[in-house]
Amino acid sequence: MNCSAFEIRIERLHKGLLTPAERQEVEGHLKLCSSCRELARLASVDFEAPLLRQPHDLTRSILERTSGPACGRAQEHLCEFVDGNLENDYEEILSLHLEGCSGCSALVDSLRELKDILPQLGEIDPGLTFSFRVLRATSRQLVKPRVSLWPRVQRWWLRLIQRPRFSLEAAYLGTILLVCVFGNPLTAVQELSLRAAALHKSERVVSLPSLALPGSLMSSDTGVLKSTREFAEDLSRRQEGLAKSAVGTFERGFRSLQGFVQAEFRSARSLPSRAAHVLAEAWTALFPKSKSAR
């Protein structure tokens, strides 16, 4: 056995895991090699070291002289540690830190308590009268909840058109609108009647041109105006004749209609007596015995 073969087996030697053959080889090599004997002695001290009591602040002292305290880095992960969201490897080394750090472990305990207690603060009973006060406040402010614009317009329109006087009001508004847009249609007629009255007072012949044309033009004797006036008067006479014949036709038609209505009315007046007669005949036909009995 050489020295490197011994170094491979040194750990198993101190743990007593070597086979008898290997042990014999190792012991033979130790008798011959002084450096390996020294190594075996030191190794036995090293393997027994964990059994010795360590100074309680050894780790902290070492960290102070090397990287500094690890609490800052540990506290970055405490919330994830408490929530169980930390990776296994990191959880293990954080647990090692917590074993030796009372400050961080107190924080972990505190975080665990908070995790239980904080959700319990989410609901607080406001007292028995609270809901009554809320209901009173809401009913005072609004009878019904506010609805969006379109349904409100629809409801308003339905209420409006279902009013009994809506058609009259619509006609009235429409008339006012037409008058506002096109002006009063009776104004021209009104002026016409005033002019006719003025002409009648002056005892002149009342014709349509004299009504339509202003007085200055009517009194002018120029040739064009004279012929125009004659033509207009002729036209007026023709219109008058046409109107008279139309009136005669209307009167004749009205009289014939009147005669027809009167005849119908007379026949309608005799209808009850005729109906009674027909009923009596039907009665005697249906009940001949009652007639003989009488």
Place this chain on the structure above:
Amino acid sequence: MDLSEILQSCRGGDELAWEALVTRHQARVYAIAYHYVGNAEDARDLAQEVFVRIYQNLHLCADDQMFVPWMIRIARNICVDQLRRRKARPPSQDIDAAEAGYLQAGGRNPEEQWAESSKKRMVYRAVRELTDLNREIILLKEILGLSLEEISSMLQVPLGTVKSRSNRARLELARKLVALSGSYNDEPAT
């Protein structure tokens, strides 16, 4: 009756459903207001205002599944507005015995009740000592249980920032609690 049905009835003007909604969520809204303003009377008024706002704007909450985050958002906005109106955040303050009534624990025996209750009071005190942002993150994430995404959208802060802030806030709270426990334990027994 699940939340969607209750909300549907509320939108139809059903007062009974509205009462059920208020009763079901009042404790949470009141807790939010209490954690923000740190005063029972103000918290009650603010919680009331939150419900009035919810009632007026119920039609704006289109997704029923998002009702709770929406409600928390309204509560938070109202509380923050209130604090802004005061021009300053409320100072840290100890809670008196009357106001601490809600922190009573539900333990099995008086000793356990007292221990748990005193622990809650200490946690509440530690929360009050946090900075504004850390307190808000602790409230939203740890107390109300909102997700990081919801908090990010609510506070208009990047997701990574919320995550790192959340861990830092928890750690700060844990340190405060350790310090308070130390001072509590150091106090002479009376």
